[in-house]
Amino acid sequence: MPAASIARVLIDSPLPQLDRLFDYRVPEAMLEDAVPGVRVRVPLRSAGRIADGYLIELVDSVDYQGVLSELEAIVSPVPVLTPQVYALARRVADRAAGTASDILRLAVPKRQVRVEKAWFAADRAEPSPFEPVAVADYGIARIDEAIGGAERLAVDAVPQVVEAGAPPSRRWVGHWAVTLAAFASRALQAGSVILAVPDYRDLDQLVTALEAILPADRIVRIDARQSNADRYRAHLQCLDGVPRVIVGNRSAVYAPADRLALIALWDDGDPLHSEPLSPYAHSRDVALLRQELEGSALVFLGHARTVEVERLVQVGWVGALAPARGYLPKVIPTAQQSAEDRLAAQARIPSSAWREARGALEHGPVLVQVARPGYAPQLVCETCRQVARCARCSGPLGLRTARSSPSCAWCGAIATDWRCAHCSGRGYRLQGQGATRTAEDLGRAFPGVPVIIADGERSVLEVSAKPALVIATRGAEPIAAGGYRAVLLLDGERMLARESLRVGEDCLRWWANAIALAAVGAPSVLVGVGGALAGALATWQLADYARSELSDRRRLRFPPAVRVATVTGDPASVARATAAVDAITGVDVLGPVELGSNQQGGEGLRAIVRLDYAQGASVATALRAEIIRNATTRRMRVPAGGGRPSLPTLRVRFDDLEPFEQA
Numbered sequence: 001m002p003a004a005s006i007a008r009v010l011i012d013s014p015l016p017q018l019d020r021l022f023d024y025r026v027p028e029a030m031l032e033d034a035v036p037g038v039r040v041r042v043p044l045r046s047a048g049r050i051a052d053g054y055l056i057e058l059v060d061s062v063d064y065q066g067v068l069s070e071l072e073a074i075v076s077p078v079p080v081l082t083p084q085v086y087a088l089a090r091r092v093a094d095r096a097a098g099t100a101s102d103i104l105r106l107a108v109p110k111r112q113v114r115v116e117k118a119w120f121a122a123d124r125a126e127p128s129p130f131e132p133v134a135v136a137d138y139g140i141a142r143i144d145e146a147i148g149g150a151e152r153l154a155v156d157a158v159p160q161v162v163e164a165g166a167p168p169s170r171r172w173v174g175h176w177a178v179t180l181a182a183f184a185s186r187a188l189q190a191g192s193v194i195l196a197v198p199d200y201r202d203l204d205q206l207v208t209a210l211e212a213i214l215p216a217d218r219i220v221r222i223d224a225r226q227s228n229a230d231r232y233r234a235h236l237q238c239l240d241g242v243p244r245v246i247v248g249n250r251s252a253v254y255a256p257a258d259r260l261a262l263i264a265l266w267d268d269g270d271p272l273h274s275e276p277l278s279p280y281a282h283s284r285d286v287a288l289l290r291q292e293l294e295g296s297a298l299v300f301l302g303h304a305r306t307v308e309v310e311r312l313v314q315v316g317w318v319g320a321l322a323p324a325r326g327y328l329p330k331v332i333p334t335a336q337q338s339a340e341d342r343l344a345a346q347a348r349i350p351s352s353a354w355r356e357a358r359g360a361l362e363h364g365p366v367l368v369q370v371a372r373p374g375y376a377p378q379l380v381c382e383t384c385r386q387v388a389r390c391a392r393c394s395g396p397l398g399l400r401t402a403r404s405s406p407s408c409a410w411c412g413a414i415a416t417d418w419r420c421a422h423c424s425g426r427g428y429r430l431q432g433q434g435a436t437r438t439a440e441d442l443g444r445a446f447p448g449v450p451v452i453i454a455d456g457e458r459s460v461l462e463v464s465a466k467p468a469l470v471i472a473t474r475g476a477e478p479i480a481a482g483g484y485r486a487v488l489l490l491d492g493e494r495m496l497a498r499e500s501l502r503v504g505e506d507c508l509r510w511w512a513n514a515i516a517l518a519a520v521g522a523p524s525v526l527v528g529v530g531g532a533l534a535g536a537l538a539t540w541q542l543a544d545y546a547r548s549e550l551s552d553r554r555r556l557r558f559p560p561a562v563r564v565a566t567v568t569g570d571p572a573s574v575a576r577a578t579a580a581v582d583a584i585t586g587v588d589v590l591g592p593v594e595l596g597s598n599q600q601g602g603e604g605l606r607a608i609v610r611l612d613y614a615q616g617a618s619v620a621t622a623l624r625a626e627i628i629r630n631a632t633t634r635r636m637r638v639p640a641g642g643g644r645p646s647l648p649t650l651r652v653r654f655d656d657l658e659p660f661e662q663a
Contacts, residue, residue, distance in 0.1 A: 006062055007034055007071060009042055009216065010086075011053040013102050014278075016339060016628045017641045019099040021056055025068040034058065034071070037079030037086075039111065041072040054081045054104065078116060080108050080235065082256040084294060089254070091289045096654045097565075097624040098279025106275065107202035107254030112232040119236045127242045128215035132189055135182040137323045145264055147187045152291065152298040152318040154309045155179075156543070159329050159516035161483045164212045171462070172481050173205040174516060176301055180264055181209035183299060184245045188218065191259030192238075195247040196283050198270035200225055201461060203503075205479065206266070208246055214245060222248030222255055250275060250283040253290060261285045264299040269306040269502075269509050270475075280653055296471050303512035307553065310546035320543070329515050332356070333526045333534035353488050353525040354445065357469075360486030360522065363450055367484040368442065369514045371491035373473050374434035375399040379406055381420040382427035389421065397428070401436060402459065438490070439471045454478050470500060474510040483519030487565045493527035501558065501660040504533055508545055511537055557588075558660060561614055565609040565623065566659060568595065569630070569650035575603045575652060577626040581619050585611035616654075625653045 006019040024042055026034045034040075036501040040055050050072055062068075081104065089103035135143050135502040137158055146153055159175040164173045184193040197203050203223060210219050220234050238246060238256045246255045250273050253263065265273070265287055273283040283299070291298040300309050300318070312318040334350050349357075360366050379388040379397045388397040389407070395410030397418070406428065408413040419426055433441070439451045446469060454460035454472040463470055470480065474495075495507050507529075515537070526534055536545040554561040567577045571592075578589045592607040611619050630650040 005031065005058050006068065007040070007055050008057045009040055009053045009061060009071075010056050010100060010104075011042065011051045012046075012104070013051065014099060014102060015631060016099055016624070019093070019101065019630050021061045022053075023068055025070045026058070030071055030074050033077040036078075036083065037081040038077060039075035039080065039136065041075055043069050043072050045069075052305065054086070054108075056081075056086060064129065071095070073506070076116060077110055078119075078236070078239070079558060080111075080239070080256075082239070083262070084290075085254060085256055086235065087293055088286070088290050091293065092286055093279060093280050094624075095175070095285070095289065095620060096279035096281055097427065097620045097627060097652045098281075101263040102278050102283070103254070106251050106277070109231040109235050109651070110228055114231045115229050115233050117238070119233070119436065124240060127216050127244075129216050130185065130188070130218060133182045133185040133213050135179065137179065138321060139324050140186075142321060143183060143186055143426045146299070147190055147297045147527050150291070150297055151297045151323045152288075152312070154305060154313050154318050155299055155301045155321045156305070156323060157301050157303050157304055157652045158323050158327055159512065159518075159540075160327055160520060161517055164209045171208050172479050172483075173209050173532075174479070176266060176303070176516075177202075177209040178208060180266060180299075180301060181213055181264065183264060184210065185213050187262035187297065188214070188243055188245060189261075190243075191261035192243045192257035193245045193262045194252055194255060194257055194287075195245065195258065195264050195266070196245070196250060196252045196273070196287070197266045198272040199249065199475075201476075202266060203247065203249065204461060210245060210247065218242075218244050220244050220246045220255075222246060222252045224249050224251065232441050253283045253286045258297040260290070260294045262297045263291055264301060267302045267509070267513070268300050268309065268629050269302065269505060271305065275280070278653075280458070285655070288312075302507070302509070303516055304509040305546045307502070307542045307546050307550050310543065310550050311560050314547075314550070327520060328540050329518065329524060331515060331519060331524045331526060331538045331540070333530060333538055335528060335530075339397050349442075349488060349490065349525075349527060353527055356486050356523050356525055357488060358446070360484075361446065361467045361469070363467070364465050364482065364485040364519070365463055365480045366469055366486045366488065367477060367514060367517060368438065368469060368471045368488045369510070370433070370435050370438050370471060372434045372472055373436070373457065373642070375404070375436040379430060381423060381425050381429045382429045383425035384420060384423040386420065386422045388415070390415065390417065391421075398434075399430070420596060433491075435471050435473055439469070442469050442471065452478075467609060474514070477514055477517055480517060481519065483522060484517055485519060485630055487514055487518045487522065487524040489514060489524065489526045490528075492527060496533075499641075499661060501657055504545070505549060506613045508533060508542060512542060557610055559655065559657060562610050563613055564656060564660075565611070565619065565652055565654045565656065566606055567592075567609060567623065567650070567652055568604065568606045568655040573576050573626070573650040574607050576629070577605050577623055578609065580622040580626050581609055581611075584611070584615055584618050584622070586615045587619060606659070620654065627652060628649060 005026045007026050011018050038055050089100045091104050092101045160175040161172050162175050187193045222234050223377040242479050248610040254498045269282045275281050313320050334352050357366050390408035392413045393411045395408040397406045439453050443451045449470040452470045454476045460478045463478050463480050574592050588610050595604040595606050
C-alpha cells in the first residue's frame, strides 16, 4: 500500500459512540484530492449505509490488520476544515463531554456548489495595504505587548458614542466599536483577527468602525442572518491565506484564520454568546481554548465585567486593563415617585427625572429604557390579584395595545371568555407598563415631542440628533447621533425582581450599556434602585460589584466559583453517571430530584455535579463514558398498553446555570 494512503475520517453524526476517527483506504483515483480537511463520503458496515464526514489526517499504516473499506467519494476538493479548527472542536467537545461533529456543524457552513465554483474561478488579488491605528485611550505599548506576547486582557470600555467617519456617509457608533477596530488594525500586522459580538446591532456598529480604517477586502463578516451562500462564501474567503479581520456573532470564534493574532469578545455577559445547541459551549470558553491552542492574544471588552471574567482576573489567568484617560458618566440614582408627586404622576417618573428630561429635550433626543415591550405585559384578576393565565396553556395574559383583547404571551390565544382559575372571577386589571404604554404616558407628559419606540417588533438602529423621546426595551436601544442628551432607566425594581442567579450582574450590564449611549456630560437617571448596584453605577466602579458577587458565590460554591454539570435521564442512568464521578476529589453531587416525565415518556431525574476546575477533564471523561455506555446498551421498553416504545436517555450539560436560577 503506498505511503500515506490511509485516511482517518471523522463521521458527521451526533451518536457519541461514533465520535472518533475511522480508518479508510484511499483509492488511487482519489489520492490527489484526498487532503486533510476535505469533505468525504464513507461506507458504514451496518446495513450498507453511507455517511458524510471530514478527512482529518493521512497516515501510512494503522494497527488494524484486516481489510480496510475504501472511501466512497470525495465530496469536494476544498479543505474546508483546517487542522486548527478541528483541534479546537476536539478540545471544546472533550471539555463539555460532547461530540466534535456537533461543534463542526457550527464551525463549517453547508456546502454551496455554485459559491464553491465561483471561488475556484476567481482571481486571487493581492490584499490592500493599510496603516495601523493608534489606541490612545489604552496605550499603544500595552496593546502591542499583548498582541506580541499572546496576553489575555479584560478591558474596561469607555462609555461614549463617537463618529466613526466611514465614507461615504458619517455614522455614530459606540466607543467600544472604535476601540475594537483599533485593536484589530494593530493585530492585523501579525495575522488574522477574530471579533465576536452578541447580535446584529453590535455587528453593524463594529463593521462601520472597521470600514473607516481598513480596506473592505480585509474584513470578513460571518453573521447568522446571512444566507447559506453568503456564509459559505465568507468561510472560503477565510481560507485563502490572507490575514483578515473576521467579525461575527458567537460562531465566529470557530472561523478558520490565517496566523491568528487576536481574539476579542465584546460584552461576554450577553446570553447570546451562549450556544443553545449541544454541547452548549459559551464563546468565552471557546475563545480561551483557542487562544491557548494557537498562542494568540485574547481581549474581553465590556462596560460591566462579568463574574466569569473577574474569576479569571483573580486567578491571574487574565490581566485587567482600564483606559489611560477615562470618562466618568453622570449617573443620578433616584427613588420612585411618591403619591404626592403630582407633577410627574402621568409620566410615571419622579419630578427630578421629569426635569432632566424636559431640559435635555431642548437640545436633542432622550432615551427611556423600559423592561418589557407591549402595552401591559401582564394582567391580574380584579378580585384575587392572581396572574391571569391562558385557559389553553397556562401562559400569562397581556395586552399589546390599549384597544386589543387579552392574549397569551406563550401561545397567542385570544382570551375571549376568560375566567380566573383561582376565584372564578371574570374581571381583570392591568399590571405593569410595557414600552407602548410608557410611550403613551410620556407622550402626554411631553406634548409635541416625537415619540419613537424600539423593541423586538420595531427595530430601530439609529436616530437623529433632533429632540425626541426614544422608548426602548433593554438591548434594543438605537444609537443617537452625537449621543443622547439624557438617559432615563425605568423599571429597575421590576428587572431586579426576576429570579436569577445573575440578575444583579445582568441589570448592571443593561444599564451600563444604555448609559454608554449618552453624550459627554449628559445625565443618566436610575429610577427606583438603591444599594450596591446604584452605588457601583453612580461611581462607575463596576468591577467592584463583580468582585463582591464572586466572593459570595465562593462561599456558597456557586458557579463560576466552581464548575457545574447537570446530569439528566432515567433513574438508573443518572445513578450510574453520578457514581462514576462521586469518588473524584473535589466533586460533590446534589440530588437527584424528579423533573417529571421526559420527552420519551419515562421518568426524568436531574442531578447537579459540582467540581473544582482542576477536575474538569476527569469529570468530563467519566461522564462521556457513561453517555456512550447509555447509547450503546439501552434497550427499548414497550409500554403495557401498547404504543411507541420509549428509550432511556442520558444528557449531560456542563456550565448549566438553570438549576441556580431560583437561587
